[in-house]
Structures are given as C-alpha cells and as structure tokens.
Amino acid sequence: MSFTRRQVLAGLAGLGVAGLGAGGVRYWLGRPENVATHDYELIAAPLDLELVPGHVTPAWGYGGQAPGVELRCRQGERLRVRFINKLEQQSTIHWHGIRLPLEMDGVPYVSQAPVLPGEYFDYDFICHDAGSFWYHPHTTSAEQLGRGLVGPLIVEEREPTGFRHERTLSLKTWHIDEQGAFTDFLVPRQAAREGTRGRLTTINGEPNPTLELPEGQIVRLRLINVDNTVTYRLNLPGGEARIYALDGNPVEPRPLGKEYWLGPGMRIDLALKVPVAGEELSLRNGPLRLATLKGIASAEAAGDWPPALPANPVAEPDLSRAETLRFNFEWAAALASPSDEAAGRYKYWQINGQAWDINDKTCADRPIATLQKDGHYIFVLRNMAQYQHPIHLHGMTFKVLGSDRRKIIPYFTDTYLLGKNETARIAFVADNPGVWMFHCHVIDHMETGLMAAIEVV
Ligand code: C2O
Ligand code: CU
C-alpha cells in the first residue's frame, strides 16, 4: 500500500491504518490534521510478514510495511517526519543521499541521541535535490535493515518531467530460511568476505512479482537497492530501457546496456518503453529473474522519451585548486583480539589503517580527515581487497571523475561501487559543515570496521 502526495495532502489522517501486528501495534502514516510540527508520522514496529507462503516472518517495518512506506516530497520543500519508535530497541532514521543539516542525519551519538523504545524524534529538513532516495536506521544496522527497516524516499522534480507513469522497486534479499525464520544477518566469516547474503530475493517485499505496465508508454522505474549486501547485476534482455538518473542524480539519458551493477545503497532510474499488451520482459539479476514486466492494454497515446531530468543544485568541484586526499580500503585479518571476538566484536576492515569500532561511541571524535568548509577536494579511493565496496558519504554529493578499471562518464552520486582492486577518483565541494560518516554500504563491512568520519569545519 502506498500513498501519493496528493492523497496525503488531501488528509490521510486515520486512513492509513495498514495492519495490526505482533503485540497489537497499530501502524499508520499520514498527514495529521491540525498538527503544526510534522507532515508524516512514521512508526517503526514489529510486523509479521508472509514472505514464504504459509509461514510467518517476524519482520520490523515502517508504517506497517517492509520495505517501509514510500515517503514523497517536492524538491525545495520541507519534509517533516515524526519518527515514532515502537521497537524494543533504540533506533534512528538516516536519509540516504539527502543533503541536510547534521542534526537531521540520523547517526547516533554524532547527529542525535538514539531514539529509545516508546520515544519519538522529529526530523525536519528541506529536500534540495530531486530524485530517488531512501531511509534506514543507523543503529544495529545488520539486524534493523535486515528485518526490513528500509524504505524509499522520492523527491519529485519542481516541474513535470514528461514521465506520466512511474514505479518504485525496492530490492531486498531476505535472510530467511524455508520456514520464513530469520537466519544470521552477520556471519563473521562472511563479513570478512563479501558480506552475509540473504536467500529470498524480493521486490517491494514480493518474490518475483509481475508488474503490469501500460503498453507503449515510457515508464520511470526507480530501482533502489535496500539490501544489506547484495550487488544486483541488473539486466533486461530484449527491453528498451534508458538510464535517466544514478543514485538520485540525473545523467544524460543513455541505453541501459548489457548490465548495470547496483550495489547496496545505490539507485538507478530507468525509462522503460513498455512492450505491447501481453508481451513480457524479465528484469534480471545476472541470469536470475527478479520481476516480470508485462504490457497491458492502454488507451493512452504512445509515450515519447522525456528529455534529460534537470540537474540538481550541486556545487561543481574546481579540480585546478582541489586538494587531494587518499583513502585505502583494506582487509586486515587479525584486527580483533580473541576476547573481542568472544564478545561478538569483529573487525576485518580498515580505512587508512583505522578500523571503526561499532561499539565505541567516541569514534566520530577522531575523524579520519578534516576538510575546510567550502574547500574543494579530490578523494582517491583505493580498494586493496578483492571484494567490492559501495563507498558512501553522508551530507554531500560527490562527482565521480574516473577509475583505473572502467570508463567513467563523470556523474554526481552519494555512493560509488568500488570494484575489486580498483582505484577511483571522486571530487566535491565540502559545503556542509559537520561530522559525516564515510563508509562501505555492505552492512557487514561497515559493522566490522569499514567506516570513518569526515569532518567539515
Ligand atoms: Cu545509507 Cu550511512 O548510510
Ligand atoms: Cu547515507
């Protein structure tokens, strides 16, 4: 169930009751009437899902669904969300890819105190950039994201874009067994490699769904990888699809090509020309089918490819005066002492010789780099390992300049999939003061060392 902004504006209060979950928790999301403090109430709570027919999966959801309810806002407008925590553990919400003030970034002990069970926190920020974003906690991430606390955040362009149809597809591979029970979200031996993979692949919580789309129309597909570890190798054999945006930022439209690797945290906006009624395409991850895209009869006149989406107002880095900083992402076997491991504290990864300790609340007091506000920077990202890392920076959008492994058409993003042994260069203007997380979005890697803080003063 999802709501359009129009419905929300029309007053959804009380209408959004989506289910009665474990413990009788009532979920709802909507625009409360006569409330001056927020536009949405978003409840995180336990939620029983039927991912495997006839079996219950004890998930956690936002707004009564997992992946969570889709939040929408218009570019340049303020988004105000009251986050209500009905879980039995503390949580926060981080708005992935949104350039916002540090106090709204959702990182515990850095931007806010964790939101305790039964408490709430009001998030309030302006969405400067249009595009496909998402939200998730930044606490006990392997479990909280793993159980379903992930959701899309769509920021609509100021003006109509020429797309008359769109769908949001949140990709997640659940860590559950054949009976729907959760399996380990973080297996140490896997965390030291590519990350702990789930078993059941879904789109919007459904394995292998069929999406019915109006024939002849150009549909905007917003694919969001909300998974903990999986890089989806997206392909659409026989389909006519063009890339319009990467990670929320518009690109010059170009064909999807053979395959696009969508790492954890990343997004791709595709324009798809829907085939004639009755014809089917299969959206795949490598050779595996993720969804069937099916044309259905439509009376609408055939659509045309919309022009490129308008660029977001991101500052252009000036490379001629940029300072260069180097970051090495390495695997380091013997980082954790046996007593650490006995206590469940594993460290396998480090950035420039420093491993983040997920249990140490003071790590952010020791930033790995301090940047001058409004300074221009080039980061050289070097992956010294044979596992790929989707490298993500909070608070600022960066431009990918080039790579020693592939041809790059420079583009803006918040997450770059750094391949095996690859070295890439990114650049940005440090225009947002604060202490910003800089980490791998393979959640197991992030929780076993591959995170750091970048300070902008
Ligand atoms: Cu999706 Cu720290 O981020
Ligand atoms: Cu983020």
Ligand code: CU
């Ligand atoms: Cu990684």
